[in-house]
Amino acid sequence: MVVLIMLTNFLIVLALGIAGPQDLRTSGPQDSKSPGPRVVRITAERFAYTPSEIVVEKGTVIEFHLTSDDTDHGFRIVGTTVNAEIPKRRRGETVVTYTADIEGEFVIECSRPCGAGHTAMRARLVVK
Numbered sequence: 001m002v003v004l005i006m007l008t009n010f011l012i013v014l015a016l017g018i019a020g021p022q023d024l025r026t027s028g029p030q031d032s033k034s035p036g037p038r039v040v041r042i043t044a045e046r047f048a049y050t051p052s053e054i055v056v057e058k059g060t061v062i063e064f065h066l067t068s069d070d071t072d073h074g075f076r077i078v079g080t081t082v083n084a085e086i087p088k089r090r091r092g093e094t095v096v097t098y099t100a101d102i103e104g105e106f107v108i109e110c111s112r113p114c115g116a117g118h119t120a121m122r123a124r125l126v127v128k
């Protein structure tokens with residue numbers, strides 16, 4: 001009896017194992033092109049982002065990993081809904097996913113008051 005249950009479980013696992021990859025193959029819209037999101041790590045520090053320019057191809061799913069080297073900063077991609085807070089140093093990272101489906105140059109600006117250079121704290125996202 002136990003053997004029969006184990007055999008049944010084995011067959012279910014086997015069936016799921018076979019079905020799994022097929023499901024993945026048919027569900028991705030651009031499966032041949034993009035294996036996953038592009039991870040972009042950005043550090044914020046008064047009053048700049050490093051790197052300060054990010055260039056991607058249109059359609060790229062970007063996974064921004066944002067950290068601060070000093071105080072709280074913001075991360076707004078002007079013209080999109082992206083507006084995140086970057087916690088101060090050692091308080092972890094903020095992960096923001098953005099699909100770059102609009103071509104052009106986007107201003108990234110700090111959206112949290114962080115000091116004298118706050119309004120000049122900028123970066124650039126280029127989608128081409």
Ligand code: CUA
Pocket residue numbers: 046047072073074110111112113114115117118119121
């Ligand atoms: Cu950084 Cu405001």
